[in-house]
Each structure stands twice: as structure tokens, then as C-alpha cells.
Amino acid sequence: MSNKRIRIDRFYQFMTYSAASIAVIILSMIIIFVISNGSGLLNFGLVVNDYHAKFYNGGIDNNITFSQTERPESLTSEIYYSEKWGIGLIEEENREGNTIISVEYIDIDSPLRNMRDKNNDNNSLSLSEGSIVSSIKFYDKNSALTIHGAEHMINELDTSDDFREIVYSSLGGGVRGSIITTLYIIGLTLLIALPIGIFTAIYINEFAKKNRVTSLIRSMIEVLTGVPSIIFGLMGLAVFVPLTVKYTQADSANLLSGSLTLAVILLPIIIRSTEESLKVVPDDFRTASLALGANHTQTTFKVVLPSALPGIMTATLLAIGRIIGESAALIFAIGTAIKDDISIFGKSTTLSVHIWSLMTDEPANIELASTIAIIILIIVLVLNLIVKLIAKRFTKNFG
Amino acid sequence: MENTVFTINNLNLYYDQFQALYGIDMKIKRNEVTALIGPSGCGKSTFLRCLNRMNDLIEGCNITGEVKFNEKDVYMNSYDVINLRTKVGMVFQKPNPFPMSIYDNIAYGPRCQGIKDKKVLDDIVKKSLTKAALYDEVQDRIKGSAMSLSGGQQQRLCIARAIAMEPEVILMDEPTSALDPIATLKIEELINDLKKNYTIIIVTHSMQQAARISDKTAFFLMGVLIENDSTNKIFTQPKNKKTEDYITGRFG
Numbered sequence: 001m002s003n004k005r006i007r008i009d010r011f012y013q014f015m016t017y018s019a020a021s022i023a024v025i026i027l028s029m030i031i032i033f034v035i036s037n038g039s040g041l042l043n044f045g046l047v048v049n050d051y052h053a054k055f056y057n058g059g060i061d062n063n064i065t066f067s068q069t070e071r072p073e074s075l076t077s078e079i080y081y082s083e084k085w086g087i088g089l090i091e092e093e094n095r096e097g098n099t100i101i102s103v104e105y106i107d108i109d110s111p112l113r114n115m116r117d118k119n120n121d122n123n124s125l126s127l128s129e130g131s132i133v134s135s136i137k138f139y140d141k142n143s144a145l146t147i148h149g150a151e152h153m154i155n156e157l158d159t160s161d162d163f164r165e166i167v168y169s170s171l172g173g174g175v176r177g178s179i180i181t182t183l184y185i186i187g188l189t190l191l192i193a194l195p196i197g198i199f200t201a202i203y204i205n206e207f208a209k210k211n212r213v214t215s216l217i218r219s220m221i222e223v224l225t226g227v228p229s230i231i232f233g234l235m236g237l238a239v240f241v242p243l244t245v246k247y248t249q250a251d252s253a254n255l256l257s258g259s260l261t262l263a264v265i266l267l268p269i270i271i272r273s274t275e276e277s278l279k280v281v282p283d284d285f286r287t288a289s290l291a292l293g294a295n296h297t298q299t300t301f302k303v304v305l306p307s308a309l310p311g312i313m314t315a316t317l318l319a320i321g322r323i324i325g326e327s328a329a330l331i332f333a334i335g336t337a338i339k340d341d342i343s344i345f346g347k348s349t350t351l352s353v354h355i356w357s358l359m360t361d362e363p364a365n366i367e368l369a370s371t372i373a374i375i376i377l378i379i380v381l382v383l384n385l386i387v388k389l390i391a392k393r394f395t396k397n398f399g
Numbered sequence: 400m401e402n403t404v405f406t407i408n409n410l411n412l413y414y415d416q417f418q419a420l421y422g423i424d425m426k427i428k429r430n431e432v433t434a435l436i437g438p439s440g441c442g443k444s445t446f447l448r449c450l451n452r453m454n455d456l457i458e459g460c461n462i463t464g465e466v467k468f469n470e471k472d473v474y475m476n477s478y479d480v481i482n483l484r485t486k487v488g489m490v491f492q493k494p495n496p497f498p499m500s501i502y503d504n505i506a507y508g509p510r511c512q513g514i515k516d517k518k519v520l521d522d523i524v525k526k527s528l529t530k531a532a533l534y535d536e537v538q539d540r541i542k543g544s545a546m547s548l549s550g551g552q553q554q555r556l557c558i559a560r561a562i563a564m565e566p567e568v569i570l571m572d573e574p575t576s577a578l579d580p581i582a583t584l585k586i587e588e589l590i591n592d593l594k595k596n597y598t599i600i601i602v603t604h605s606m607q608q609a610a611r612i613s614d615k616t617a618f619f620l621m622g623v624l625i626e627n628d629s630t631n632k633i634f635t636q637p638k639n640k641k642t643e644d645y646i647t648g649r650f651g
Contacts, residue, residue, distance in 0.1 A: 284495035288557070291453060292508040293485035293564060302507070303497055 034377070038370025041095055046371060049174020050340040053132070058115035058125040058166045066161070069107045079104050080154040086110035087157070089133065089150040095173035095368050101150045102171070103131045118165055132171055137164045175372055177340040178354040181255065182379065184342060185334075185350055186323050188259035189266060193319065196263070197270030198312060204271070205278040206300045224268040233329030236261030240333065250345035258334035258350075262326060266319045273318060277311020278304060306394075313391035320383050324376055327352040351376050404429050404568055404598045405450060410464035412445060412454070412622075419445050420622045423464070427615075429567075432590060432599045434613035434630065436606060438645070442622040443602045447570050450600065451487040452480050469567075485512065488561030492573040494553035496545035496560070501528075501537055504545045504556060508564045523563050531559035532589050551582025558589065562597075569593065571601040575608065587612050606646055610634050618642045 069086040081088045086107030094100045106112060106129055117123035127133075136153060137143040138160055144153040157163075208214040240257040244250045250257070281304050289299040330350060336357045339348040349357065355369045405427040412420035420442045427433050435443040448454045449466055452473060465472050473483050485508070496504050505524045514520060524541070528534035533555045537548070545556055554574055561569055571590075575583040590599055590612050603609050609616050610630060617627040618641075626633060626642045637643045 282495070284491065284493060285497060287453065287456065288491065288495045288497065288560075289507070289511075290456065291451065291484055291489040291491075292511065292560065293481050294508070294511040295481055298511045302511070307498055 031377070034370045034373045037367055038372070038374045041367055041371040042374055045171065046095070046174050047179065047375065048176050049171060051172055051174055051177055051338045052340055053169040053172030055134075055167065055169045056125055057118040058112070058127065058168065059118045059164065060111060060115055060162065064111045064161070066111070067109050069109060072105065075105055080150045081105070082154045082157050085112060085157050087112055087127070087154075089153055091150045094132075094171065096365060097367075099146065100132050101134075101146055101153060103127060103129050103133060103168075105129065112166070115166070127166070127168060130171060131168045133166060133168045135167045137167070138162075139164050173368070175351065175354060175375065177342055178338060178349055178351045178372070179375065179379075180342045181334075181339070181348040182324060182350040182352075184255055184344065185259055185262065185330075186320055186383075188256065188344070189262040189323050190316065190319065192259060193263035193266040193270055194316065197267050197315075198274050200267070201271045201274035201278060202300060202305065205275050206304065207296070221268045221271050225272060228328070229265055229326055230328040230332075232261055232265045233332035235264070236329060236333030244345070248345050252347060253333060253335040254346055255334060255342070255344045255348060258330050261329050261333040262323055265326065265329060266322060269322065270315050270319055273315035274308070274312050277308040277315070280311070281307045309394050310391055313387055313394075317384060317387050320387070321380060324350070324380060325352060326350075327356050331356065351379075402429055403427065404469065405600075406465070406467040406470075407449075408465040408467070410446075410449065410462065410466060412442075412449065413461040414457070415459040418622065420449075423624045425617065425624060425627055427568075427598065427600060429598050430594060430596070431614040432594050432601060432612055433615045433617065434609035435600065435602045435617050435619060436604075436609050436645075437619035437625075439604075441619040443617075443619045444572055445622075446619065447572055447600060447602050450568070450570055451484050451489055453489065455480065485564045486566050487568045487570060488564055488566035489570045490554070490557050490561055490572065490574050493577050494550055494557055496548070496553050496556050498544070498546055500542045501545045501548070501556060502541050505560050505563045508560060512564075527559040527563040530562050530593070531555045532585065532592070533559055549582070551578050551585060554578060554582070554586060555589065558586075558593075562593075566597065568598045568600065571599065573602050573604060576604060583608075606634075618645060620645070 066084050067086075068083050070083060071081045071088075075081060075088050079088045079090045087103065087110055088105035089101050090104040092100055092102050106127055110127075112127040115125040115127065117125045133146075133153065135143050135145045136156065138156065139162060141156070141160070144156040204214060204218060208217075236257055237253070240260040241253050244254055244257045244260070245252065248254075248256065285303050285307060286299055289303045290296075294302070327350075330353050334349065334353070335347045336349055336353055337347040338354060338357060339346065342348050351372050355372050358365045358369045358372070403426050405425070407423055407425040407427075410420055410423040411418065423446060435447060437443050445454065449462065450468070450473075454460045454462065462474060466474055468483065468487065471478065473480075497507060499507070502524055505527050506520045509520060509523050514523075525534065528537065528541075533552060536552060537543075537556075540547075545553065548556060554577075558569070558574075575586050578586065587608065590601070593599060594614075601609075601613065613630045615627065616630045616633040618625045618633065618637075618639075620641055626637060626639045628638070633642060634646060637646065
């Protein structure tokens with residue numbers, strides 16, 4: 001008998017251990033996959049750069065004085081350098097995996113530091129390090145293009161005193177816009193969903209009589225939790241997009257309609273978890289408060305709600321996680337246009353949808369997608385810490 | 400001032416179909432300690448909760464009869480329950496301070512009545528803590544969490560919280576049943592002090608406690624008030640056989 005008991009014990013222990021290890025292994029596999037794929041592209045520039053490269057057309061005035069500047073010793077051998085123009089070019093791969101020629105070094109006296117903007121005569125342009133040169137067009141010979149290579153470009157420059165225009169651009173592919181959109185969406189959505197959700201939960205748990213109507217409301221909220229988000233996305237497209245277009249300056253799917261859609265998705269989650277945390281507030285607090293001559297509203301907002309705050313903070317965290325992770329609904333409700341100038345009434349895209357649009361490109365850019373995934377992980381981590389800190393401050397006296 | 404605080408006439412109480420109290424008639428005198436004794440489930444706590452209408456919170460609870468507080472029936476429709484509860488404070492079986500600071504716990508009641516002046520609140524807090532014999536122990540951590548106090552201190556904090564409302568009556572529902580003997584002794588001493596200024600009605604399971612601290616004792620059995628007399632008489636020459644059986648420990 002006792003042998004059998006030991007065997008059964010071992011079996012159950014084995015089950016719990018193995019289940020826990022499977023969970024840990026899966027989680028670490030995801031993180032390792034994302035980091036190993038994406039860490040190569042992760043740098044500060046990615047976070048602050050625009051997604052769309054800005055193109056410039058620079059021209060030069062005819063009377064240039066060339067001051068031969070010697071090649072600085074710090075330049076490595078892959079860099080092609082022109083003493084005449086004081087510029088060092090290098091061939092690189094950009095975030096999309098294409099070959100580009102970028103400016104690695106430019107001398108302070110280089111004539112390329114002072115060019116005429118061919119698109120705007122009143123403006124002057126200065127080529128700077130990090131810019132990407134896509135072509136140099138000459139008057140008397142063929143243009144030097146990216147496909148000819150950096151060496152060719154330097155040789156062509158060295159053999160001429162003049163050129164018609166140099167076309168260069170900033171390095172694109174950054175995710176600054178998507179990060180800002182994500183933060184905007186988190187803020188806006190919480191601003192809409194948290195008050196409504198919390199007050200609904202308070203109504204259901206503290207004020208509503210326990211009857212058929214409230215239990216119907218409750219089960220409807222439960223059903224809403226299970227509805228796939230893409231259906232909410234359709235609703236966003238059908239309801240919130242026209243609504244925001246009609247009443248705001250927006251002219252198509254926009255950040256506000258996305259936030260409203262997400263708020264609807266979050267409402268059941270926030271209501272449910274707030275309700276759970278209100279339920280675990282001991283009735284002792286309520287009776288004590290009422291016995292002191294407080295009325296129902298005072299009891300609810302001065303005693304019950306503060307006691308439920310840690311639970312509500314957890315609900316907020318869950319909500320933030322859901323906002324960052326949501327892509328299906330947002331594809332409809334904000335659109336997939338990756339933007340650099342973010343406005344609440346304009347189209348733009350969150351990091352998750354950014355990943356989606358990178359992966360639907362042909363070929364899919366898994367590396368950049370993984371890098372964005374790392375950024376998302378970092379944002380989630382930071383927001384987690386912030387919310388926990390706030391919760392700690394609020395609940396100093398609790399517990 | 401009238402000498403009788405509560406006059407209860409023919410009070411019946413029902414939880415849905417179940418009748419918990421049967422035709423209670425009772426008078427409670429000012430500045431006396433009245434102990435309610437009886438076996439578990441005899442209706443003494445239910446009766447206590449009728450006095451500040453805390454039974455209103457229980458669904459399906461019906462009451463007939465009169466409970467007159469200072470000559471006014473508290474179950475009249477026009478009666479202000481909030482006002483009643485500020486005049487009739489309550490201390491519960493389990494110490495139940497709010498998860499706030501000691502100061503906020505005591506200031507809670509006055510604040511709910513709209514007192515915002517910090518000086519007035521400071522004064523109320525200090526007075527109440529002193530009256531509840533807690534001030535010396537907590538004066539250096541008055542802004543600290545009430546949850547860090549010991550059980551006995553928490554219960555005295557709850558008494559201080561009730562006193563802060565300046566009630567006429569304090570109802571106590573087995574206030575020492577969750578406490579150790581030393582904390583119990585302190586609460587009993589406190590009750591002795593408080594009866595000079597307040598009317599106290601206390602539910603207790605300990606007959607020794609009732610004998611020690613009360614002036615009047617009422618014995619309840621199965622929802623019926625069997626006997627109500629001075630404590631001395633109840634414990635030395637009970638009129639009713641059931642009372643005698645109970646206090647001599649033959650049942651219950």
C-alpha cells in the first residue's frame with residue numbers, strides 16, 4: 001500500500017516539475033530566439049531614427065577652392081577616401097539587408113559641407129556623417145550609382161572638379177514613430193478604458209442589487225472577454241473610424257479610433273479583474289465604515305476602492321500588455337501606414353503592427369522584426385516597473 | 400436628560416422565514432454597562448445590531464416592533480440612519496481597523512461628517528486615543544499603519560475610532576473574544592473607564608466578563624429574552640430556571 005502511495009506521489013511531483021520546466025523552456029526559447037535574431041540591429045539610432053528616409057539633392061557652386069586634406073589615420077582600410085573632396089565612403093548593409101554607400105567621414109573644410117539645395121534655392125545643405133549617398137550626377141560623364149560601388153564613386157569624384165548634383169538621404173528604417181504611436185495608444189486607451197471599467201466594476205460589485213439584470217450584465221461581460229479581437233477591429237472600422245472622421249479633423253483611420261477600439265477590447269478585462277479585487281476586500285471594512293456613520297458612497301470610495309488598488313494596478317498591467325500586443329484589431333482601426341510625424345488624428349502604427357507589416361513584406365525582414373520585438377519587451381518591462389512603483393507608493397499603509 | 404437611552408417594545412426579527420428574535424421588551428439605562436449573554440445563536444448579536452440598524456445590510460431581514468432611541472423609533476421611515484450610527488457607535492468581534500494610518504483611521508468618521516479642519520481633527524484624534532488608553536503606546540507612530548499594531552491595540556484603536564464620533568452609546572459585539580487575557584484585561588479596564596461618559600452594551604460569551612464589568616445583564620435563549628436584571632441578581636439569585644442552568648454551566 002505504502003509503495004503505491006510513494007509511486008503516486010512521485011508521479012504527481014514529476015507532473016508538476018515537468019509542466020513547470022516546459023513553461024520555463026518555452027519562455028526562454030522565445031526570448032533567446034528574439035534576442036539572437038534581433039540584437040544585431042539593436043542600436044540607439046534605430047530607436048530615434050525616422051522610418052522614411054529623407055532625400056536631399058545637393059548642388060555646388062562653380063568656384064570651389066580645393067584644399068587637399070590628407071586621409072585621417074583613424075579611417076580603416078574598407079573606407080574609400082577622396083583627398084580632393086575630403087570625404088570617406090563605405091559600403092554597408094542597411095536594416096532591410098540592401099547594400100548602401102554611407103558617409104563615414106567628412107572633413108570640416110570639405111566643399112560638400114556647403115552645398116546649394118536644388119529643391120529650394122534659399123536653403124543650403126551640408127552633407128554629414130551617416131548620410132547615405134545614392135548617386136552623384138556629373139555634367140560630362142555617367143552618373144555614379146550605388147550599384148557601381150563606393151570605390152567607383154570616389155574615383156569619379158577625384159577625377160572631376162564639379163558635379164551636377166549629389167542625391168543623398170538620411171538612414172531610414174527607424175522605429176521612432178512606431179514607439180511614439182505605441183506610447184500614445186497606451187496612454188489614450190487607458191485614459192478611456194480605466195475610468196469606465198473601474199466605475200462599472202464598482203457599480204456591479206458595490207451598488208447594483210444582485211438580481212437577474214446584473215447577472216445578465218456580468219455574463220455578457222464574460223462573453224465579451226472571449227470575442228476575438230479582429231471582430232472588435234471590424235467594429236472599430238465600422239463605428240469608430242466614421243465617428244472620429246465626422247467629429248474630429250481626422251480623415252481616415254486614426255490613432256483615436258484605434259484607442260477607442262482597444263478601449264472596448266480592454267473594458268471586459270478591466271471590469272473583471274477590478275471586480276475580483278473588490279470582492280476580496282473584507283466585508284469587515286465595509287461594516288466598520290458604515291457603523292461609523294459613513295454612507296455607502298463614502299464607504300466605497302474611501303475604504304473599499306483604496307483597498308482594492310493593488311488589484312486594479314494588476315488589471316492596468318494586464319491592459320498595457322494587451323495594448324502593446326494587439327495587432328489584429330489595430331490593422332483595421334488605425335491602419336498599417338508606418339509614419340514618422342505622429343498625430344492623434346492621423347494614421348500611424350504601433351510596434352506590433354510594424355512587426356506585422358515587416359513580416360508581410362517580400363521578403364520578410366525577420367531580423368528587424370525581432371529587433372522591434374526586443375524593444376517591445378523592454379517597453380513592457382519598463383512599464384511594469386513603473387506601475388509596480390506607483391502601486392507601492394499608493395499602498396504604503398496597506399497590508 | 401432622559402435616563403433611559405433605548406426602549407425596545409415587542410421586537411420581532413425574521414431572516415426570511417426564520418424568526419431570530421421573539422417579542423423582546425427591554426430598557427437600557429444611560430451610563431450603564433449592559434451585558435448580553437446566552438449560548439451561540441441565541442440572537443444576542445442580532446439584537447445588538449438592531450440598535451444601530453446594522454441589520455439593514457442583511458438581505459431578507461425583517462423587523463417588527465419598536466426600538467426607541469431617545470424616545471424616537473429608529474425604524475420609522477423618516478429616521479436618519481447615518482445620524483443614528485454616529486450616535487450609536489459599534490465595536491466588532493474581530494479588530495477591523497482600516498488599512499490606513501492610525502491617524503486616518505480615527506479621523507475617518509469625523510471626515511465623513513465633513514470635518515476638514517486639520518486642527519480640529521488633530522484634537523479629535525488625540526482625545527480619542529487618550530480616552531481609549533492607546534495614546535501613550537502609539538503617539539510616536541500615529542502616522543504609521545494601523546495594521547502594524549497588535550490585536551489588542553487594534554481593538555482599542557477601533558474603540559477610539561468609535562469614540563471619535565462622540566457617540567452616546569457604544570455597542571460591543573464580543574470585543575475580546577479574539578484577544579489574549581492581558582489585552583482582554585486592558586479592554587475591560589477601558590470599559591470601566593468609559594461607562595462614566597457612555598452607555599455601553601456588550602455581547603459576551605464569558606460569564607466572568609459579564610460579572611466583572613456589567614451593571615445589568617440580559618440572558619437570551621433561542622431568540623427570547625429570558626431574564627434581564629442587575630448583574631448581581633442574575634449571578635446570585637436568578638429568577639428563571641433556564642438562567643440558573645446557563646450560568647451554572649449546565650448547558651450552553
